[in-house]
Amino acid sequence: MKVRSKKYIKNDGTFPGAEVGEILIKKGEVGYIRSIGTFLNRYYIYGVDFIDSGRLVGMRLKELELVEDKA
Incomplete structure (x- = not known):
C-alpha cells in the first residue's frame, strides 16, 4: 500500500546509524507499507519502506496518509 508522510519524522534514538533528533523522513515523502x-x-505500528531515502521506518497511522494511484 502506497502512503505519504504527513509530518517530518525524527530519530527518537531507536533508528541505528542516525543521531537522536536527526530527520529520517521528510514531510510528503512517499513509501510503501511492508509490515x-x-x-x-495498544498501537499499530506500520513498517514503511521509503525507497528514495532507503529507510524502513516504523510509523503510526496518524503520521500517514494513503496515496491513491491514478489509473
Missing part, C-alpha cells in the same frame, strides 16, 4: 506490528499491545 504491521503493535507497540504495547
